[in-house]
Amino acid sequence: MIAARSAALLCAAVAAVPLAAQSSAPARHATGQALHAQVAAMDRAMKPGQGFAYQPLVEADGQIAALEIWKAPGRPAVHPDDAEYVMVVDGAGEMISGGSLVDAKTTRADLIEGSRIAGGTTQPLKTGDVFLVPAGVPHWFGIRGPRLVLLGTKIRTHR
Numbered sequence: 816m817i818a819a820r821s822a823a824l825l826c827a828a829v830a831a832v833p834l835a836a837q838s839s840a841p842a843r844h845a846t847g848q849a850l851h852a853q854v855a856a857m858d859r860a861m862k863p864g865q866g867f868a869y870q871p872l873v874e875a876d877g878q879i880a881a882l883e884i885w886k887a888p889g890r891p892a893v894h895p896d897d898a899e900y901v902m903v904v905d906g907a908g909e910m911i912s913g914g915s916l917v918d919a920k921t922t923r924a925d926l927i928e929g930s931r932i933a934g935g936t937t938q939p940l941k942t943g944d945v946f947l948v949p950a951g952v953p954h955w956f957g958i959r960g961p962r963l964v965l966l967g968t969k970i971r972t973h974r
Contacts, residue, residue, distance in 0.1 A: 843873040850882070854904065854964055857884055878968060885963040890928040891916055891955035894969060897925060899948040901967035903940050908963040910946065911935040912954040925969075929953070 845853075850872060857868045866887030871879045882904070893916055914935030921927050932953045938946070940956070940963065948954045950972040956963060 843875045845872050850904065850966070853882060854884065857882060858962070861886065872966065880966060880968045883965045883967060885956055885958050885965070886961065888955065888957050891930070891932045891953055893919070893927040893929075893951060893953050894925055894948075895927065895951055896972060897969035898950045898972050899954070899967055899969055901946055901948070901965050903942050903944045903963070904966050905942055905964040906962045907942070907959040908940045909957040909959070910938050910940055910954060911957070912938070912948055912952055914953055916953040931955075 853870065853872060857870055861868050861884065866885065867889060868884045869881055871881045873880045885908070891911070911932050912935055914932045916927065916929035917933050918930040919927050920929070932955055935953060935955075940946075950970075956965075
């Protein structure tokens with residue numbers, strides 16, 4: 816009875832969405848083969864001493880799922896209005912998140928960087944791991960080995 820009622824409510828909600836708000840466009844898609852080919856191309860294009868590379872993989876409605884290659888750690892960061900959903904594609908490392916950003920400076924409207932994180936929690940990262948950093952939470956990635964490859968997207972949480 817509850818399942819039937821839930822299904823009826825869902826159908827009513829979907830039917831209430833104006834046709835203009837719906838789209839017949841397909842989802843954006845990248846195969847595993849395309850993902851790995853793009854990682855290889857990005858890796859080849861990196862110059863000696865370059866610690867970071869970023870390239871969009873798929874885009875839709877202003878949202879981007881992008882590949883990041885980290886060969887050296889960056890600065891601890893906070894994205895005030897964006898959560899960050901990430902999957903480790905290759906490599907290993909660690910993430911420190913939570914706590915407080917020390918020596919925080921706004922570098923862009925969507926990015927605050929600092930010198931370190933005080934009181935954060937350390938989590939090891941390996942291929943296949945998935946994590947979600949809430950908006951406003953300090954985070955930092957360390958690298959174990961030659962590189963850490965991430966596939967991530969920012970999720971706007973505040974307008």
